[in-house]
Amino acid sequence: MRSHLALCAALVIVFGALTSSAYAQDPNAARSLAATCFTCHGTDGISVGGVPPSLAGQDKKYLLQQMKDFKAGKRPATIMHQQAKGYSDEQLEQIAGYFAAVKPAATAPASRGGY
Numbered sequence: 001m002r003s004h005l006a007l008c009a010a011l012v013i014v015f016g017a018l019t020s021s022a023y024a025q026d027p028n029a030a031r032s033l034a035a036t037c038f039t040c041h042g043t044d045g046i047s048v049g050g051v052p053p054s055l056a057g058q059d060k061k062y063l064l065q066q067m068k069d070f071k072a073g074k075r076p077a078t079i080m081h082q083q084a085k086g087y088s089d090e091q092l093e094q095i096a097g098y099f100a101a102v103k104p105a106a107t108a109p110a111s112r113g114g115y
């Protein structure tokens with residue numbers, strides 16, 4: 001009985017480790033989380049007109065800190081304090097990493113002028 005319990009505990013730990021690392025390595029997982037931000041911050045965080053600000057290519061540490069400050073109510077916001085509360089700190093880190101890795105120049109339209 002004792003060894004059976006120990007085996008169960010070991011399996012839970014192994015499966016927990018497997019699923020969390022698989023999640024962290026899936027590049028689509030971070031984009032899926034970040035996609036909810038596209039509505040306001042632009043596709044891939046490239047904001048058109050700068051309101052709300054672009055997230056693409058910003059420093060990961062800066063983005064993460066802003067999200068944590070919104071979540072904790074340290075940074076005043078109209079909307080973002082509610083947005084930030086919907087995510088765990090690990091998810092916020094993934095989202096920050098996703099936007100920091102976007103190269104704004106590479107994905108933005110070549111020309112915005114002319115219309």
Ligand code: HEC
Nearest residue numbers: 036037039040052053063066067077078079080081083095
């Ligand atoms: C409903 C619209 C909306 C959505 C959805 C949204 N944001 Fe925002 N975001 C804003 C607005 C508006 C601001 C300006 C601060 C405020 O008034 O809340 C802002 C500000 C920010 C800032 C501060 C930028 C800076 O340069 O300091 C960050 C970081 C940010 N948002 C990240 C995110 C992330 C990450 C998501 C997705 C989880 C997200 N936002 C989803 C509207 C939105």
